[in-house]
Amino acid sequence: MSIQKEANIRSHEPEDLSPVQKDxxxxxxxxxxxxxxxxxxxxxxxxxxxxxxxxxxxxRALELLSKFSGFEELKSDITLERGIVYWKKGKYEEAAxxxxxxxxxxxxxxxxxxxxxxxxxNLLCNIRRLQAKLKEAFDLANNxxxxxxxxxxxxxxxxARTYHNIAWLYDExxxxxxxxxxxxxxxxxxxxxxxxxxxxxxxIGYNRMGGIYEHQNQGSKARTKYLEALKLNKEYYGEDHPxxxxxxxxxxxxxxxxxxxxxxxxxxxKFLKIYQTYHEDVHPKIxxxxxxxxxxxxxxxxxxxALECYYKSLEIDIKIFGKNHPRLxxxxxxxxxxxxxxxxxxxxxxxxxxxxxxxxNFYEQSHIKPGDSYFNIAMVAxxxxxxxxxxxxxxxxxxxxxxxxxxxxxxxxxxxFWKVASLNYLAEKYNTNCDSSFLV
Numbered sequence: 001m002s003i004q005k006e007a008n009i010r011s012h013e014p015e016d017l018s019p020v021q022k023d024x025x026x027x028x029x030x031x032x033x034x035x036x037x038x039x040x041x042x043x044x045x046x047x048x049x050x051x052x053x054x055x056x057x058x059x060r061a062l063e064l065l066s067k068f069s070g071f072e073e074l075k076s077d078i079t080l081e082r083g084i085v086y087w088k089k090g091k092y093e094e095a096a097x098x099x100x101x102x103x104x105x106x107x108x109x110x111x112x113x114x115x116x117x118x119x120x121x122n123l124l125c126n127i128r129r130l131q132a133k134l135k136e137a138f139d140l141a142n143n144x145x146x147x148x149x150x151x152x153x154x155x156x157x158x159x160a161r162t163y164h165n166i167a168w169l170y171d172e173x174x175x176x177x178x179x180x181x182x183x184x185x186x187x188x189x190x191x192x193x194x195x196x197x198x199x200x201x202x203x204i205g206y207n208r209m210g211g212i213y214e215h216q217n218q219g220s221k222a223r224t225k226y227l228e229a230l231k232l233n234k235e236y237y238g239e240d241h242p243x244x245x246x247x248x249x250x251x252x253x254x255x256x257x258x259x260x261x262x263x264x265x266x267x268x269x270k271f272l273k274i275y276q277t278y279h280e281d282v283h284p285k286i287x288x289x290x291x292x293x294x295x296x297x298x299x300x301x302x303x304x305x306a307l308e309c310y311y312k313s314l315e316i317d318i319k320i321f322g323k324n325h326p327r328l329x330x331x332x333x334x335x336x337x338x339x340x341x342x343x344x345x346x347x348x349x350x351x352x353x354x355x356x357x358x359x360x361n362f363y364e365q366s367h368i369k370p371g372d373s374y375f376n377i378a379m380v381a382x383x384x385x386x387x388x389x390x391x392x393x394x395x396x397x398x399x400x401x402x403x404x405x406x407x408x409x410x411x412x413x414x415x416x417f418w419k420v421a422s423l424n425y426l427a428e429k430y431n432t433n434c435d436s437s438f439l440v
Contacts, residue, residue: 207225
């Protein structure tokens, strides 16, 4: 972010002014110098993850700047950066409000079709994605793209950020081919970028590409991209920084999927420790850490400890997002699976249905998340010997997996094919009289 040059508050030469007027000019110049220094300090503190100090600097700068008329672009710049602090602190609605305020400053000077306006659209797009408002997020990304195309800036770094956002949105929708296409476009532009934060931008892109590979069950490719991102982030931020911690979390995901549970736990605990160092306990990333640690403990058959982690994660997310967000659905699903494993079938079904209900509010029925829910509900039906219902839900799950993965070679799809075939046979062969009335 470039800093607007300090302005001369008066155009008169000092010799044209009275002593009182000279004092006023000198005071105004000093005030403007302080504003600039506060802005610079805010940027430095943000880079070092000193969020409280960064916010204080921005607040001081804006307070001093409010004494002057004009300077709308500078006010917009500082307000934008204040929004980024709130985003990093996990306060998403506060961040959105700051971005909207920054946009109003640009509107006052008719700069609402500028590169800075595109930047604000992209930042707000990121917040709406985190809030699971995907349609609004897509609209915001398209607004950014339209501005940049109109300005003939197809190869600008802001266009790379726009493509990155669109890639992430398609990833959320499990449209992985589209996601990969856009992230490749984004990285192609970033490779040509010569800004001082080039490596940071590349790390962000490699991390997202790794996420897309991970969601396609291509763990080896995902790990390669995560490690590239980790190297760049460590060089820029140092060893113990939230941006580095995010990569640890992703590497933990890969190790967990490969059943390297102790290694996964090590990464997740590093992730948690770093975030607890820089943030309050009510933060989305801390909720992520508890959720992921719970998953590993569950896989290690430590079900009581896993439930404790899941409920910690759920408590944090409810405070931040309310009771209707896909993050909660994932946690309800995991809790349901623990109860399924421990043969507490009513509790299992209660949580799995809550998970399916939330996912259905946000995703199409062709999305993998409802597919996972149907799969788990079918497993409860199997445990209750209700093979007809189990076969029904496995078939619903299978249809989704076939759409998402397109072939029958992934582990999830193969397992589901096998279970459907087995359960169709069992449903025909046996008539069970067990009480499965609580099943859907």
